[in-house]
Amino acid sequence: MREGMFRNLSGCAVSGIFSKSGKRFSGELIIDSISVMHERSNGLGGGFAGYGIYPEYKDFYAFHMFYDNFAAKKECEEFLERHFDIINLSKIPTRKVPQIKDEPLIWRYFVTPLPTKLASSQLDEREFVVKCVFRINTSIKGAYVFSSGKNMGVFKAMGYPEDVGRFYRLEEYEGYCFTAHGRYPTNTPGWWGGAHPFALLDYSVVHNGEISSYDANRRSIEMYGYKCTLQTDTEVITYIIDYLNRKKGLTLKEVCSVIAAPFWSTIERKPQEEREELEFLRSTFDSLLITGPFSIIVGFEGGLMALNDRLKLRSMVVGEKDDMFYVASEEAAIRVIQNDLDRVWSPKGGEGVIITLEKGKS
Amino acid sequence: MCSGLSQRSNRVRGKGCLSMQYVIIGNSTAAVGAVEAIRRNDKEGSIVIISNESHHVYSRPLISYLLLGKTDEHRMKYRGDNFYRDNKCELMLNKTAVRIEPEKKQVILDDGTSVSYDKLLVCTGSSPFVPPMPGLDEVKNKFTFYTLDDARALDNVLKENMKVLIVGAGLIGLKCAEGISKKNVEITCVDLAPKVLSSILDEESSAIVKGHLEEHNIKFYLKQQIAKFEGNIAYLSDNTEIEFDVLVLAVGVRPNISLIKDIGGKTNRGIIIDERCRTSIPDIYAAGDCSESIDISSEEAKVMALLPNAYMQGECAGMNMSGVDFVFDKAFPMNSIGLFGLHIMTAGTYTGEVYSDSEQKNYKKLFYSNNRLNGFILIGNIEKAGIYTSLIRERTPLDTLNFELICKMPGLMAFSRKTRAEKLGGIKNESIGA
Amino acid sequence: MKRVYVNEKWCLGCHLCEYYCAFASTGGKDMALVLKDIEISPRIRIEEMDGISFAVSCRHCDEPFCVKGCITGALSKNDGIITIDKEKCIGCYTCVLSCPYGAVQPSDDGAIQKCELCIKTHAGVPQCVLGCPNGAIVFEERGA
């Protein structure tokens, strides 16, 4: 049994830290934050996403891979060779931690699509990359791309998040943004790929909740070429965000108006221009409305978005101090790393908080 | 101008205004109508009722039923025991108004006292009229049959198997006959007219009624006058001798008009009033049996001594007295009488073309002309008679309904669909939800 | 003031109103027991002819000629409802002669009978209204 073979329900903890000025900081901080919410996880999955961590390779897609075995690795690498220029490849550095066991082969590739392949595919570069990621994940048995963005990376494993952080030596990375996830699945035997964050290109999603619209969303997004192999909420949410933001060109604020659309009664009370826009978005993408409890932190290149379901059925707190922005399932997870906050608040249900780097910073 | 209850006050009475003083002479139906109307508009003004009787207001037509045992003196009360108290009326019993002084706006009573008024209503009713008959003075047990006191007196002398002679086969005489029939007395009725109930029935219908009464052992001598009385024997004009123990005089009544006539107010047989029940003298109104008004069925002025009429005239007077312009222009003769289980209903005037339909004791005759129903006589089957009455009252053009049908069978079916919708309220129903 | 209104458009001529009325006036518990083998004498009556039918009952007029003409004071109007004091009524039928709707009938007990709006005993709605299967008889407020 592994992720994707059944629908997996879970409760969770999420945390995120963002430097608006683009100042890079160590991954140590996010481990401190997430570890406070130890009891919101049950040791069956933890993970992190870091942004700005690969400045030297910032123009290349960083593929993080799990391999079940060397055969899979070989097959996958042959595939990568055929489609990409591999600039660098290495094992992802880890340290032995007693709590983390049964690790797969964990590799990292910095790649760029082969121009000839890209041209003949008639796809844009990012779509080409996405297609390749799906190809590997669905057709190369034992190989799984769990991170595929530029200048960012996902680190995840079976275990409590703080152990996962130490395992991946996260303190050795520096970035302008980190997100973290501690998982509390109700029934998973655990599979490393099923841990969170879930990522596609530079979108990474950590999610706390269990969405009731799952199958409506899944069946809808699958119509646009996405394959929901994991049967997790996070996966489908990531795809929806990718679809709306990257493929349909909606701004993240507009994305929020789709996935956590205001109630019709709220929309009716808005001024005409805004009302029409909200009506348009809600009706055009009706099946991408996500209902049921969720709090998500979406990482993307140059920014972070925190969003609650429209009824705010899951806790989520946001804090600010100078140029630092914090978001977590619990206020304590922020206070533990920065007790002297300028401002702390709970965003309303459906109200996306979107933070981006100040102009010129990266 | 308005009629019915749609009323509008043309005089504002508020705090600071002097309270009105209403005086009503008479304590019967018209007086009650007036009191109830005044109190609708004026809760404060004082009302004084002057009555020459000693009773709480009672229904005069019930005296025959009293004798018949169908009612009693308590149930005969036309309004409840608290009527005067609830309506804040000062009731002066056993007082007779002898004179009105319109310039001083006061009424002089028989005890010499006076009552001043702002608005005065004269509803003195009428009194039995007894024509001169030789030997009448010598008759011991003779009664009129008009008031409660009359009824009590008559009741006191009646004993089983007595012979009672009633002079007059009109309404009063015949109701009296029915009333006393309970006492197992022998009743004979004499009338100058050739038929019974001559003022309200035509020949055919009168014959039916007479036949019915005869079945109940009432003997009639019609087209006969009393030539003279000799002790307990009455001699008719054809020399028939009728022996009697008790004599009831029910020849007729005369409106009591002297109070108005004496001070130069316009009178005829009755006190002449307009459609607001005003007499010719300012601030003096008249209503009920003492008054004379237009019968809409014949368009003639007449005294219509009928209870419903009295109430509605009293009400009209009361409304106007208390400052609300109100017209009563729906007076017409109308009678509903039961005699020994046979019901007789009449209304209006018997002129014009006739529709008739009779079968044994069920008798129907409708009189119409100029597209209007003028009057009708119904005996026996009186179901829904009020529909005919309303045609007279409302002067309904007969071409607006199915006259043929309504002649056969009174009902709303004969009216147009629209009229029915109005009458039954359904007209608004059709627009619901539209 | 709520009144009974009749719309002949919806009257089916089923006569149920008459039976419910007759039943209501008995105060009995079971219609079958009360009305079995008797000729009913309802206070509401259907007029019907040529496919047209409608129920007629007391309109509780604003200007009630029956009350004004009642020679005994047995009829009176209280809180908008015209009621009979059967004790006082002597069956002179002046009201039958006065009613423009034919909605007052002689009754078996010598007095008259008419609809007195059986709203106190039946959940605030007259039985004829409850019994009408098609909304031809309604009990509602309709202003002046």
Added chain:
Amino acid sequence: MAVNYIYPEYEVVRNYDRCIACRVCERQCANEVHEYLKDIKKMVADDSKCVNCHRCVSLCPTRALKIVKTDHTFKENANWSGKSIQEIYKQAEGGGVLLSSMGNPEKYPVYFDKILLNASQVTNPSIDPLREPMETKVLLGSKAQNIERDENGRIKKVMPPHVELSVPVMFSAMSYGSISYNAHESLARAASELGILYNTGEGGLHEDFYKYGKNTIVQVASGRFGVHKAYLNSSAAIEIKMGQGAKPGIGGHLPGAKIVGDISKTRMIPEGSDAISPAPHHDIYSIEDLRQLVFSLKEATGYTKPVIVKIAAVHNVSAIASGIARSGADIIAIDGFRGGTGAAPTRIRDHVGLPIELALASVDKRLRDEGIRNNVSLVVAGSIRSSADVVKAVALGADAVYIGTAALIALGCHLCRSCHTGKCNWGIATQKEELVKRLNPNLGYKRLVNLITAWKHEIKEMMGGMGINSIEALKGNRLMLRGVGLNEKELEILGIKHAGE
């Protein structure tokens, strides 16, 4: 005729202890079952005329009546049922096609009854519809395919024509002629009050009902009865009727006797002439012809109204639907084999078509597989009996449902299946004035409003239980469904798991 082979199906049972001979049954039975015998002051009944419509039972003030199925029986035979035998008698006697009304009454599986709904426990909260907003509003029509922006970067809010429903239920096509004026008025007024739509059916639209246009779907069927520009433009949406669940592949026939007065005027055909709806549209012999009609209708209405194409659920329904979704239609309505009718040949009604649940599941899947599910909305019909059926249909993938029979039942229909006789005792499927007036729309529309309001409450309860507060999150959410007692193939077609999985 010497021998009467047909024994009455029902018996009228009268409790003479309770019968007060009020004669209401006699007055109310258009089939003249009851009669009052004056001489003996008793009511009697002729069972052979009884269609078991319950009019008399419902109106009897003393509950003295009931109708029971006769226990008169043929010799037991597992193969030759009494029904089969009686039908042969009827045909041997009359020599005609057997006619029936309302939906297929035979014992085919009802898949809705073999599907169970999910509810939230622990990991996911249920939502209380009494405390939280619970949205049942649905927009029907195709979705905008591309996001376009103006020079300021604002989204151009160009929505294809659509209709809005406060709850995903509409009243399905029932023509004026097949049902009465009062039934039509009830449906129109209820739709208007509820914020949903009703459907004129193929009989045209009575002028009185133009005012309910915002809530009206006008139908264009093979007979083209009553179709003209004002008719099309008085609507919220236009439906092209290609087929009907009760009688797929079959046209319609309203006898000339029913084409009287307003019906003749509304249908725009002479009084007394038969109204024959051909089996096919004689201008549609293939999918491209349909496309032309779709665009003709759009052209006639200035591209302001969505066009619905209604088909009967037949064996290759998903391929047909796929074709329709590419034909310019905005909404596809699929009518299952249990759909009702005013009259259909019995054999067709009982033996042709598909269960709507299977048709819906396969169409929804096919359109998604082809990536064109958002080109159209899906409306399903054919025996939606309760709010649970609505929820299951939406979870299987429908945008909304049509109800016909359920609406008629709300109006008083007792499913006696005798519509074709024209003597509907409930004033629904009749044009006889004295019967039509039995359905007072003032009451009828309220009953419909009550029904849909009740369903709406129930839908909200069920959604809330699943932790869903918007109907669009239920649409196609098949994980909320589990089958019971279904085989692998059925589960596969329905796209649901078995209970316990």
